[in-house]
Amino acid sequence: MSALVPETATGIVTVDLSAVAENWRALAARVRPAECGAVVKADAYGLGADRVIPALAKAGCRSFFVATPDEARQARRLAPQAVIYVLDGLMPGSGDDLIETAAMPVLSNADAVREWAALAQARGLRLPAALQLDSGLNRLGLGEADSLTLVTGGVLARLALKLVMSHLACADDPDDAKNGQQLAAFRRLSSHLPRAPLSLAASDGLMLGADFHFDLVRPGYALYGGQAFKGGATPVKPVVRVEARVLQVRDVPAGETIGYSATYVATSARRIATVAAGYADGLFRRLSAGDGETGGMVSIAGHLAPIAGRVSMDLITVDVTDVPGVVARGDLVTLIGPDLPLEAVGAAAGTIGYEVLTNLGRRYHRCYVDGDA
Ligand SMILES: *Cc1c(COP(=O)(O)O)cnc(C)c1O
16 A cells, blocks of 8 residues: 555655445444444545545435534535534524535434424424433433423424434443443433434444444444454454654764653663654643653564654654664554454554544645545
8 A cells, every 4th residue: 555655745644435334334234123323524534535425325324413513514415315414413594504514413302492493483494403311420411300391382393303312421331330221311301302213322332232222223434444342353344544754863872861851761772763753743742751751662564663752743763772673764663453453543642543533634645546436
């Protein structure tokens, strides 16, 4: 795949669109007869909605979740036939835009439901809508009292309810008692509402078993190769590889320091490769090593090598002393890939793989591999 990359590219993100499609098919098979949608918010988690949405639509995905009206407009252009849900719901006065996009707001508070119902009445339409119930996350979602008021007040009858959903707080941990509590709360709260398809699970929740699947699951991270669920392997494969070029290799004598603020002291002679990616490319500064702390790792020709010194804006310095063979100027170093999964990079940076993925910088040369095309 490097053959496609121009020599001038210092950093490369390779997205395997066939793997995205394959991951979607594997999750769809796992949750059948429930439907498998796809969450493509935040530019498909930073991987490029322009390429990811058509690949998923071609694989058979029909329901897409975005966060914002702008993302909905882009998704509509890329997937003309799809059902598009807007997770941020209805901003005051934004209804006309959503109707024009043929996107459905996920209505999560009583004011938004009333506004959408009023718009439906004004236009003489039964507008489609999704409702979000709060089952214990306390982020977005109608509480029990509000949803009962909306039902008894006849407001919901003015809308075509297409989906009733909620979101889990602790689904990455199969042993967390909150999962069962939220499941019971979702069943109870949704039973008050007119009948509609139900949805509770994201990437991790769908691994909790069939009780959590209902009619539709909403994975995002797992489609992109993420392993959020801690109770076993999610049946997906890596999608993204991030590489950067070695700019030079130097021998650093014992006693010298490496990088800004001289936090890293070479206690013995070290061979250091300077690599063309830094925090401006999404390599969190927390991956720095020095002041007695170890930092992140990169992979060179299949061998892991530690970052030495501070991560700077455009560069990292990597200790390649123990890498067998010659590391040379122009070589590609893997920052994220099959041997350096998102979760490992996230853990080293004191965060989660989701944040690593959605922070990939804008100046990487991007390659899309699509065996299906
Ligand atoms: C982001 C999001 C998802 C997808 O979550 P993943 O963990 O990436 O699968 C699903 N539902 C809601 C409400 C979300 O905000």
